[in-house]
Amino acid sequence: MRLPASLIAELKKESNYEKVNFNSLVLKILSNHVLWGRYERKVGLLPMTKPFVNAAIHRLEDKEIITLAKVIEKETFSNILHFMKRDYTVNDFIEILRAWLNVAWMQHNVEQNQDSYIFTIQHELGEKWSLYVETLVKELFYDIINKKLEIKSKRGNITLIFPTE
Helix, strand or coil, X not given: CCCCHHHHHHHHHHHHHHCCCHHHHHXXXXXXXXXXXXXXXXXXXXXXXXXXXXXXXXXXXXXXXXXXXXXXXXXXXXXHHHHHCCCXXXXXXXXXXXXXXXXXXXXXXXXXXXXXXXXXXXXXXXXXXXXXXXXXXXXXXXXXXXXXXXXXEECCEEEEEEECC
């Protein structure tokens, strides 16, 4: 693969800043593109700033957030996931969720034990954002995988506990 020297220089600068190996950074960028980025425009996703999303979601009542997540967003994301791939495992679902959170710049961590994946999301968008994410992921997971997940939330943290296969 041949890349312009200026692009390589920028990527090396980024890898030094992030304190990661150059090849690891390139692999991460390409993997995110294959997993998520190449679909963004095709399925109608829009970039929005954190202050806009925060202000908009805090103007809504909890009931409205739940309805939007269950009806509009679940259907939209379900269509997006089916556009990307027909069948999903729990692991596939988690990888797609990780890709979405990476694009949205939300910190997250995944741990796996014998019977579950413990997926923790950290954000600064408040309880209403937590309600939105919890509702959307719970509904979408059941719709796509046909299994339930456990959710535990504390201020700014969402913990999703997915069953293993």
